[in-house]
Amino acid sequence: xxxxxWKSSGSAVxxxxxxxxxxxxxWDDVTVGLAAEPFVAPPLTxxxxxxxxxxxxxxxxxxxxxxxxxASGYPTPFAVGxxxxxxxxxxxxxxxxxxxxRKYGVQFRExxxxxxxxxxxxxxxxxxxxxxxxxxxxxxxxxxxxxxxxLKGWATVSL
Amino acid sequence: xxAEPFRMTVEAGKVREFxxxxxxxxxxxxxxxxxxxxxxxxxxxxxxxxxxxxxYGIARDxxxxxxxxxxxxxxxxxxxxxTELEGVMRVDKTYEKxxxxxxxxxxxxxxxxxxxxxxxxxxxxxxxxxxETSKAVEG
Numbered sequence: 001x002x003x004x005x006w007k008s009s010g011s012a013v014x015x016x017x018x019x020x021x022x023x024x025x026x027w028d029d030v031t032v033g034l035a036a037e038p039f040v041a042p043p044l045t046x047x048x049x050x051x052x053x054x055x056x057x058x059x060x061x062x063x064x065x066x067x068x069x070x071a072s073g074y075p076t077p078f079a080v081g082x083x084x085x086x087x088x089x090x091x092x093x094x095x096x097x098x099x100x101x102r103k104y105g106v107q108f109r110e111x112x113x114x115x116x117x118x119x120x121x122x123x124x125x126x127x128x129x130x131x132x133x134x135x136x137x138x139x140x141x142x143x144x145x146x147x148x149x150x151l152k153g154w155a156t157v158s159l
Numbered sequence: 160x161x162a163e164p165f166r167m168t169v170e171a172g173k174v175r176e177f178x179x180x181x182x183x184x185x186x187x188x189x190x191x192x193x194x195x196x197x198x199x200x201x202x203x204x205x206x207x208x209x210x211x212x213x214x215y216g217i218a219r220d221x222x223x224x225x226x227x228x229x230x231x232x233x234x235x236x237x238x239x240x241x242t243e244l245e246g247v248m249r250v251d252k253t254y255e256k257x258x259x260x261x262x263x264x265x266x267x268x269x270x271x272x273x274x275x276x277x278x279x280x281x282x283x284x285x286x287x288x289x290x291e292t293s294k295a296v297e298g
Contacts, residue, residue: 013179041182055180057204060221072222081226082201086181089197098187101237104197105230
């Protein structure tokens with residue numbers, strides 16, 4: 001199947017595919033086991049990888065240069081793990097607020113590929129107070145359409 | 160051993176570019192005085208000189224290299240646009256493990272400490288764990 005013709009919107013802002021305007025959870029509503037509604041992202045594209053690589057400065061051609069990827073033994077370029085880690089970070093901050101992040105980590109598991117549909121999810125592991133800080137520990141996941149785990153994440157936010 | 164320090168300015172336009180690339184529509188990321196996203200400090204590579212990287216002059220075989228994990232810690236809110244940071248990158252530890260399919264895996268944990276240039280306050284640390292395999296990486 002050939003892709004649809006590309007049409008410029010006249011803007012570098014991606015249209016129609018970013019997360020919706022965030023809704024923030026309040027401290028009083030956070031309980032252990034609380035889960036945010038999963039975010040199912042549109043299929044990954046090499047354009048997504050290129051946009052992220054320009055933003056981050058990681059210009060490794062294995063994520064966008066098909067000839068290079070093949071010469072390295074891969075069938076196609078594969079996803080930049082840090083892009084999905086960034087999207088999972090956005091999922092976290094849409095949930096708790098951009099200013100709330102105190103710790104955020106990801107472990108990279110299975111590789112993700114162009115066309116993959118990833119589901120981002122998160123669950124509250126612990127709620128605690130330390131000094132005058134109200135902290136929430138969260139576990140996060142990015143799962144491929146195959147059921148395979150692409151990312152395992154963890155975070156601590158301050159509310 | 161630590162590499163040379165480098166300077167980095169957190170800029171609104173770069174934060175916006177990074178936030179859009181990672182699917183944020185949060186006004187706190189996209190406005191004129193944005194706070195930076197959780198993984199934004201990855202973009203410090205735009206500010207690092209070769210001499211401020213621990214990998215300067217070291218040949219790495221990228222076909223045998225995996226990004227194992229990445230962790231960020233913030234000592235307060237993530238830095239906002241306008242913040243001048245000084246980063247120092249160092250190798251924190253290196254260790255080996257036996258691979259499941261034979262061969263050795265060498266883990267290297269590299270830390271970058273980011274300090275506010277004005278106050279000297281530690282703002283964030285980034286910890287990157289990379290894994291070099293003794294055999295080619297399987298897709």
